[in-house]
Amino acid sequence: MSISPKAALLEEFALVARALAAPARLMLLEQIAQGERGVEGLAVKTGLSIANTSQHLQHLRHAGLVVSRREGQSIRYRLSDDRALALMEMLGQVAARNLAQVADILRGLSDGEDAPEPVSRDDLAARLAEGSVTLLDLRPADEFGMAHIPGARNVALTELEHMAATIDPGTEIVAYCRGPYCVYAHQAVAALRKRGFNARRLDGGLPEWRAEKRPVTRINL
Amino acid sequence: MSISPKAALLEEFALVARALAAPARLMLLEQIAQGERGVEGLAVKTGLSIANTSQHLQHLRHAGLVVSRREGQSIRYRLSDDRALALMEMLGQVAARNLAQVADILRGLSDGEDAPEPVSRDDLAARLAEGSVTLLDLRPADEFGMAHIPGARNVALTELEHMAATIDPGTEIVAYCRGPYCVYAHQAVAALRKRGFNARRLDGGLPEWRAEKRPVTRINL
DNA sequence: AAATCATTCAAGTAATCACTTGAATATTAT
DNA sequence: ATAATATTCAAGTGATTACTTGAATGATTT
Numbered sequence: 386m387s388i389s390p391k392a393a394l395l396e397e398f399a400l401v402a403r404a405l406a407a408p409a410r411l412m413l414l415e416q417i418a419q420g421e422r423g424v425e426g427l428a429v430k431t432g433l434s435i436a437n438t439s440q441h442l443q444h445l446r447h448a449g450l451v452v453s454r455r456e457g458q459s460i461r462y463r464l465s466d467d468r469a470l471a472l473m474e475m476l477g478q479v480a481a482r483n484l485a486q487v488a489d490i491l492r493g494l495s496d497g498e499d500a501p502e503p504v505s506r507d508d509l510a511a512r513l514a515e516g517s518v519t520l521l522d523l524r525p526a527d528e529f530g531m532a533h534i535p536g537a538r539n540v541a542l543t544e545l546e547h548m549a550a551t552i553d554p555g556t557e558i559v560a561y562c563r564g565p566y567c568v569y570a571h572q573a574v575a576a577l578r579k580r581g582f583n584a585r586r587l588d589g590g591l592p593e594w595r596a597e598k599r600p601v602t603r604i605n606l
Numbered sequence: 607m608s609i610s611p612k613a614a615l616l617e618e619f620a621l622v623a624r625a626l627a628a629p630a631r632l633m634l635l636e637q638i639a640q641g642e643r644g645v646e647g648l649a650v651k652t653g654l655s656i657a658n659t660s661q662h663l664q665h666l667r668h669a670g671l672v673v674s675r676r677e678g679q680s681i682r683y684r685l686s687d688d689r690a691l692a693l694m695e696m697l698g699q700v701a702a703r704n705l706a707q708v709a710d711i712l713r714g715l716s717d718g719e720d721a722p723e724p725v726s727r728d729d730l731a732a733r734l735a736e737g738s739v740t741l742l743d744l745r746p747a748d749e750f751g752m753a754h755i756p757g758a759r760n761v762a763l764t765e766l767e768h769m770a771a772t773i774d775p776g777t778e779i780v781a782y783c784r785g786p787y788c789v790y791a792h793q794a795v796a797a798l799r800k801r802g803f804n805a806r807r808l809d810g811g812l813p814e815w816r817a818e819k820r821p822v823t824r825i826n827l
Numbered sequence: 828a829a830a831t832c833a834t835t836c837a838a839g840t841a842a843t844c845a846c847t848t849g850a851a852t853a854t855t856a857t
Numbered sequence: 858a859t860a861a862t863a864t865t866c867a868a869g870t871g872a873t874t875a876c877t878t879g880a881a882t883g884a885t886t887t
Contacts, residue, residue, distance in 0.1 A: 390711050391789050395629035397708045398787065401701045402632075405623035407845075408616035424864060437846055439865055449704025458854050458863055465704050472696045479689050480622045483670025487618045490611050566619065568612050628875075645834060658876055660835055679833055679885055 404448030405476060409433055410441050414464075414473055415566045417451055418592035419524070420531045421463040467596045474593060477565030494571040496579065503588035504559050506597060509534075512559070519552055523562040523569035524591070530604040534561070534594055537602075542569055545576055557583050564590030625669030626697060630654055631662050635685075635694055636787045638672055639813035640745070641752045642684040688817045695814060698786030715792040717800065724809035725780050727818060730755075733778070740773055744783040744790035745812070751825040755782070755815055758823075763790055766797055778804045785811030 404410060412431045416422060422430075428438040442462055445451045450469045453462045464470055480487045492499070504512075512518040513536055522529050522537040529539040540548050552558065558577055562569040570586045577584035587594075595601055625631060633652045637643060643651075649659040663683055666672045671690045674683045685691055701708045713720070725733075733739040734757055743750050743758040750760040761769050773779065779798055783790040791807045798805035808815075816822055 390715055391787075392629065393711050394708065394789065395632050395787060397705055397711070398632055398697055398701045399627050399629045401697055401705070402623050402626035403844095406620050406627045408613065408620045409845080411616050411619055411623075434847075435864075436848080436866090439863095440845085443865080449700065455854080458856095458861095460864060468696070468700050468703060472693075472700050475689070475693045475696050476619055476622055479670065479693050480619045482689060483686050484618055484622070487615065490614050490618070494611055566612075566616060568615065624874095630875080655877075656834075657836090657878080660833095661875085664835080676884080679831090679883085681834065 401448045401450070401472075404444050404450055405473070407441070407444075409437070410445055411473075411566060413438070413441055413445065414450065414469075415563050417445075417462055418464055418470055418473070418590075419528050419563060421461045423456075423459040423461050425459070427462070464592075470592055470596050474565055474589065481565075491571060494568055495575045498575065498578065500571065500574060500578075501585050503586040505588050506594055506599070509559055509587055510599065512557070517557065519556045519558045521558060521560040521573060522591075523560055523573050524567075528563070528591075532591060532595065532601040532603050534591065535600055535602045537561075540573075542572055542576075545573055549577065549580055549582070552582065554582060557585070559585055559587050561587035561590050561594075564592050622669045622671070622693075625665050625671055626694070628662070628665075630658070631666055632694075632787060634659070634662055634666065635671065635690075636784050638666075638683050639685055639691055639694070640749050640784060642682045644677075644680040644682050646680070648683070685813075691813055691817050695786055695810065702786075712792060715789055716796045719796065719799065721792065721795060721799075722806050724807040726809050727815055727820070730780055730808055731820065733780070738778065740777045740779045742779060742781040742794060743812075744781055744794050745788075749784070749812075753812060753816065753822040753824050755812065756821055756823045758782075761794075763793055763797075766794055770798065770801055770803070773803065775803060778806070780806055780808050782808035782811050782815075785813050 405414075409431065413427055416427055416430050424439055424442065425435060427433075427442070428435045431438065433441070442451065442453070446453060446462075449465055450472075451462045452465045453460050455461075481491065509518070509520070513520065513534075520534060520537040522533050522539045523542060524539070525541070526539055529537075533539065538548075560570040560573045560577070567590055570590070574584045574586050591601070626635075630652065634648055637648055637651050645660055645663065646656060648663070649656045652659065654662070663672065663674070667674055667683070670686055671693075672683045673686045674681050676682075702712065730739070730741070734741065734755075741755060741758040743754050743760045744763060745760070746762070747760055750758075754760065759769075781791040781794045781798070788811055791811070795805045795807050812822070
């Protein structure tokens with residue numbers, strides 16, 4: 386007996402949603418969106434065990450969100466396409482606009498103050514072209530090395546105080562990190578604004594920037 | 607002890623994804639996207655029990671995908687905003703493009719033949735303006751009554767053979783139903799093409815049409 | 828105030844899921 | 858071939874989920 390095509394379709398759609406329904410997998414997706422990575426690298430980045438990481442990755446692969454290829458003795462995973470990234474972004478948007486709890490968390494990151502609207506990627510591109518902005522990349526150094534927006538300075542949250550002294554208080558600052566699930570940029574903007582800087586977040590992170598075919602800089606391969 | 611803001615954020619995002627992770631809830635969302643409805647109406651349309659429907663609706667409400675309001679002695683649910691609809695649409699797109707199984711199901715609906723590209727909503731609007739298209743609405747009559755695209759003829763799949771005789775074989779036919787999860791339009795297009803008609807599907811269904819602020823016709827309130 | 832109606836809550840059960848542990852597989856290096 | 862390495866598989870456990878049944882709630886109508 387075959388079930389109805391409608392039920393079969395809904396089951397498949399639900400399969401994709403289920404793949405996004407575990408925080409651990411969202412973490413993995415956020416990492417994979419930064420660039421292709423092997424299983425062990427992802428396990429280290431996310432703090433999951435190797436076996437657990439592998440199982441989550443297979444969920445994601447089965448749902449069509451990531452694809453894998455063998456390279457030597459390791460298996461490397463990457464996002465299947467830009468639609469997967471767009472889906473993650475949309476999920477974050479719906480959560481941010483419709484869930485009071487998310488708004489509370491984001492407000493908490495901003496230390497009570499309401500953060501200003503993020504800078505659009507178009508705006509940032511224009512500002513970079515005229516050199517009128519200081520761009521900060523808050524991600525760990527290895528991710529910065531894999532790819533970053535040209536002209537960005539890599540800085541960790543813990544070193545932010547230190548580096549703030551080297552920034553001309555007159556310039557506008559734009560901060561970004563991994564994407565909509567990443568909190569570093571929020572925290573950096575809050576800290577900088579508290580010190581009187583004119584800082585804002587970039588809308589989206591590096592993956593969204595790259596999905597629009599904008600240029601990136603790589604340091605190490 | 608409070609968990610990290612990052613973990614809390616991911617948990618909230620996963621909550622939204624989990625709300626989409628059950629076929630029953632996708633069915634409910636598809637119905638709710640047609641227009642505001644009460645619990646009992648949704649239960650009848652989906653074939654779920656009342657209590658089960660109510661529980662699913664509360665999942666959806668908790669995830670911020672739908673909102674409810676009391677009207678007299680019934681509680682009516684509607685999509686919280688267009689972002690919820692966009693998220694559903696994106697989910698369907700990712701599934702359709704990345705899951706071979708979905709492609710198989712859709713091909714099965716087309717009886718083996720590869721269906722032509724859907725007509726965009728812009729195209730349909732232009733064609734409707736110049737009157738050069740026959741527009742078919744495959745949804746049940748009550749949903750057609752709540753809202754439909756101006757100029758559409760309501761027809762059930764079972765009556766399609768019958769009504770096909772009344773269509774000029776020279777005109778182009780566009781068919782639509784509820785949205786990306788609805789299979790009626792696929793089946794209608796396949797049946798019509800088999801009979802030699804020039805038929806295509808509309809991209810998206812009535813909710814997507816309406817989300818773009820295009821006009822709709824209502825019969826009964 | 829009592830009765831009615833639509834909806835929600837609460838308890839229970841079977842199924843599914845996330846994670847752990849230890850073994851198995853497949854590719855590269857010796 | 859054998860060993861080493863990266864990943865996957867398989868089994869087991871505690872937690873969560875979907876659905877059912879029957880009772881409770883809360884607004885309207887009599």
